[in-house]
Amino acid sequence: MSDGLTDGEEREDDREEGSGDPVWDDWSTPPRATEMPVLHLDGFDGPMDLLLDLAERQRIDFGRMSIRDLAEQFVAAMERLVGRVSLERRADWLVLATRLVLLRSRLLFPTSPEAAIAAEQDAGAELRRLEAMVFVRAAACWLTARPQLGIDVFARPAATAPSREGGYVALMEACLVVLRGRGGRPEEAPVYRPVVQEFWRVTDALARIRTVLAEQPEGGDLSQFLPAISVDVANRDLRARAAVASTLLAGLELAREGAVMIEQEEDGPVLLSLNRSQASLAMQG
Numbered sequence: 001m002s003d004g005l006t007d008g009e010e011r012e013d014d015r016e017e018g019s020g021d022p023v024w025d026d027w028s029t030p031p032r033a034t035e036m037p038v039l040h041l042d043g044f045d046g047p048m049d050l051l052l053d054l055a056e057r058q059r060i061d062f063g064r065m066s067i068r069d070l071a072e073q074f075v076a077a078m079e080r081l082v083g084r085v086s087l088e089r090r091a092d093w094l095v096l097a098t099r100l101v102l103l104r105s106r107l108l109f110p111t112s113p114e115a116a117i118a119a120e121q122d123a124g125a126e127l128r129r130l131e132a133m134v135f136v137r138a139a140a141c142w143l144t145a146r147p148q149l150g151i152d153v154f155a156r157p158a159a160t161a162p163s164r165e166g167g168y169v170a171l172m173e174a175c176l177v178v179l180r181g182r183g184g185r186p187e188e189a190p191v192y193r194p195v196v197q198e199f200w201r202v203t204d205a206l207a208r209i210r211t212v213l214a215e216q217p218e219g220g221d222l223s224q225f226l227p228a229i230s231v232d233v234a235n236r237d238l239r240a241r242a243a244v245a246s247t248l249l250a251g252l253e254l255a256r257e258g259a260v261m262i263e264q265e266e267d268g269p270v271l272l273s274l275n276r277s278q279a280s281l282a283m284q285g
Contacts, residue, residue: 037077200243205250219273
């Protein structure tokens with residue numbers, strides 16, 4: 001050599017400088033490639049490349065393995081080997097991991113339209129089951145919030161049935177009732193029947209408005225359509241208010257149909273009149 005160094009001296013100088021890779025800088029032992037990341041999944045323990053080979057050849061049940069566990073173990077292995085493995089080799093491992101994730105993701109989708117329909121039906125049944133569970137939970141919470149019998153409230157004791165046993169006096173009384181016949185039996189308890197008040201109904205008001213407007217199409221105040229209520233009748237004020245309410249409701253119903261016109265100025269009386277089109281039709285008839 002021009003500088004006077006031998007080959008051995010050159011190798012030693014290179015060794016002293018170092019290449020930055022601890023694997024290749026250690027010349028005491030022959031350089032070895034770092035092992036493939038080892039995965040511990042459900043049904044598999046071994047290097048990642050072996051798992052990919054078995055999965056591609058369908059020699060292992062890859063569908064039972066978790067993508068999350070695979071990703072977490074791969075990330076942990078990559079972090080552990082930072083600075084010890086070259087970037088190119090770690091890139092190759094990333095490609096292998098990507099192929100594994102792609103194969104596993106394909107197993108999540110149905111393989112045929114029939115399988116897709118079955119999966120959709122199963123998903124719908126699961127949703128209905130969850131909705132029923134939510135309903136049952138809501139009903140249970142509602143029942144729990146109500147007063148509990150025997151804890152918050154207490155029921156009345158059951159009435160004791162009258163004893164059928166009797167003495168000599170009770171026997172004589174029973175014989176006396178039989179001998180007297182129906183005439184001696186107590187009268188039946190009267191049945192309560194509420195009194196129905198005869199108020200001015202909406203049907204009566206409709207008939208009254210039609211009759212008055214047929215005679216007087218120009219109509220008039222709402223009071224002209226009210227029935228005559230006697231002074232000495234019971235509940236006269238209540239009957240008068242009911243008549244006003246029924247007449248006004250009947251007028252509104254006829255106005256909605258277009259047969260009657262209702263007008264009212266501010267704080268003024270309610271005026272009812274026959275609709276102009278209806279009045280013209282009446283005159284033509």
